[in-house]
Amino acid sequence: MEAQAASSKGKGPIIDPALCRCCRSIKKCRLLTTEYEWMGQKEVYSDMFMDCFGLLLSHLDGDTKDCCVCATCVVRLRDACAFRQQVLQSEEAFLSTRLHIKEDGSGKVEVEVKAEPLCEDDTHDMDDRDELNVNDITEPIDPKIEDTPLEAPVSHRTRAKRERSDRTHKRDIADKMKKLREKLDDMLEKPVEIPVKKETQKTKKKQELDHDFMVYTNATTIVHNSYVCPFQNRISIYYCFYCRDQFTNPNELREHTLNHDPVELFQSTMENRKIPKIDITRIDCRLCSEKIDDLEIFKKHITSVHGKKLYPVTNEFLKFRLSMDNLICTECNSTFPYFDVLKKHMIVHFGTYICDVCGACFLERNSLRTHIKSHTKVEESFPCEICGKNLKSKYSRYLHVATIHEKKPTVNCYKCEASFLSYALRNRHLIEVHGDKRTFACKLCDKVYNRRKTLMEHNRRNHLKVYRHQCDLCDQRFYLPSRLKEHMATHTGERNFRCEFCDKSYPRLQSLQEHVRSHNNERRYKCDICNSTFTQNGSLKNHVKSHHQGFDIDASYN
Incomplete structure (x- = not known):
């Protein structure tokens, strides 16, 4: 190991x-x-x-x-x-x-021989000698003896005395080496690695907890003492941070949020420790009449003037300035037509959770976990026990059973206590009862829709070009998986869409629908030149080519 x-x-x-x-x-x-x-x-x-x-x-x-x-x-x-x-x-x-002799010219050289005592403990780092053998020790050479040219004759008694002294010296060195070896073995046998590793993990976890605590404390202090407006969102619908009421107008959201006491409610709603989103259109100080429009200036104000404690951390929030028109990023001043597009852009500035597989970046840990599941390719299905339809989640199955089979109203009105079976019925209720203007115009073209979701799909399909479904056999991409499935028939030659009035079949549903109009005698396509009508767009184009040569067909009928 x-x-x-x-x-x-x-x-x-x-x-x-x-x-x-x-x-x-x-x-x-x-x-x-x-x-x-x-x-x-x-x-x-x-x-x-x-x-x-x-x-x-x-x-x-x-x-x-x-x-x-x-x-x-x-x-x-x-x-x-x-x-x-x-x-x-x-x-x-x-x-x-x-060189000194040549310059002096005397030819005399004086060499000072200085003997340096040998220290057994300092010669080597004894902690490194995990494989040294006591028998491998060699006797150190005394520099004084080596520098003597001729050894003077000594008596037998003196020589015997020197030999005994040398043996004693070797024995002392061997004893010291043995003790040091035993000490080294004891140190090596101690399990040093595991405590160090555990301490490192414990320290790292403590640092993460301390950082999360400081961010959480700073966010609470700022919301309690300012007029910033915390909120939540789904697509481009804004939700009250405290009671989950829905708003499409940011001004109404800000006025509504002032009715809640942040001191009582903010901490309880921050238990999940997600990065809160705040609207900083109005910051100002709740403790005095100071007008402040910059969050960093407000931090300095409440610490220096009111004595509040803030930890040295940044990015406690995702900061936005909500408006009915184009939204501007508070970090780089880029402009975006919709809030969900701006929120995805904020990943560039604050994305800290990165997928190890594909490198995708996310603002929150839960978003990363959901994304990682897409790499596992484990498709779970939750079949309905009544009709057998497969749903993607337990919650989807619950909504399916409640709305389709049990006819339970699951869509609540956020202005009264009424409930409905679908969002379309609720939107009609909002228009007829509460007087809402449920018209959503596209800011990039002249299209108008009665549902915000339909507008968002139009924007993603026609302006943002979000085509995630690509054909494996060619380079074409599609917005919907059903369109990709229809396209695959052009490669396989399948004609799965058959007319119920005749034996003709088509690879695409749209082609079949155009063919069915010929049986119903529904003439939807009209020539702008001679007012002739046709059941199919192709028949109209052929008519223009044959009867009105020189007319720009593509400009008029595409």
Whole structure:
């Protein structure tokens, strides 16, 4: 089992088990390309091999288990680098002395030999010697003895005394090494990795909780002490944040929200901890008569003037300035005709939840979870027990049973207590009883609709060109999956739409509907030149080509 943790001395990851690239032993190792700290200095072992030996090790970007070096080889590498440095310094000193002799001309050289005592504990980092053997210890060379050209003759007693002293010295070193080895074994046997990992996860989770708490607290403080208008939405319909009343006019939404006390209601509705959407058309201070139209200025005002506490975090809200006309992004001043288009644009500024599969970005964690399900390709169906129709969710099945089979009114009027079986009936109620103007004009063309949903579909289909359904056999895209299914018949040759009055069949429903008009003698297409009428658009075009040559057919009949 691979375990990776930070070493207390090496200050870097330890891989256990791993293959040492220098001695081919399998043990605890360090990474060749990772920076470690030893005795206050930074070291990268692959760079040390290049500097000391000129060796460029290969495949260092592969598996971490194959890019390691054991502690024993690290000690030997340090010794080699230290010896190389010593040789370079000695050579530099030698050349400097030779240059000094030539300039002086005396020919005398004075060399001071300074013996440096050898310290067993400081020669190597003993925490790195996890594979050293006590029997491999060599006796340190005394520089004083090496610098003496001829050893003076000594007596047998003196030589025996020196040998006893050397044996005692070796025994002391061996005892110290043994104690250090036992201490090192005890340190290596302790489970260091797991507590460090748990502490890291615990700290990270605590930081996330602290950040969520600070954002939540700031949002509550700002809403309680200002006139910002929190709201919710579905498509381009605005909902009161506190009582879920529906509004299409932002001015009515703002006036309605003033009737609620945010101190009592905002915290209870913020339990799901979603990023709240607020309208900052009016901010102002509730605690005094100060007029403020910038949220950052308001934060400074309530902290400095009223002593409120705000944490050093930003983006507590998604900020909007709602209006009946074109909506402007508060971050980049881009203009959008509909609120749902503006909301999707806000992902560019505040999207923090990213799909690892396709890279799609989302504002909220729940939206990301719903999106991830689309990659699993597990199609769940919830069949109706009465008629067998498959529905996409339990809630869809409930609405189907309630409205189709049990005839229960499930659509409520947001201005009274009346309920209806469909949104169309509720819209008629709003027009006849409450005097609502249920006409929705397209801002990009002259089309007018009596349902906002129909207007949104028109906008997505004709202006935004949201064609998500693409043919696998050609490049054509379609707004509805049913249109794609009809299109596939042009590739397969299927003619699934058969006329009930004759034996003709067609690949598209629209073609069949045009053909059926020939049986009903319904002449919908009229020539603008001679007022002749036809049952099909194709017949009209043929008539214009044959009887009115030179007339622009495409400009008039497309």
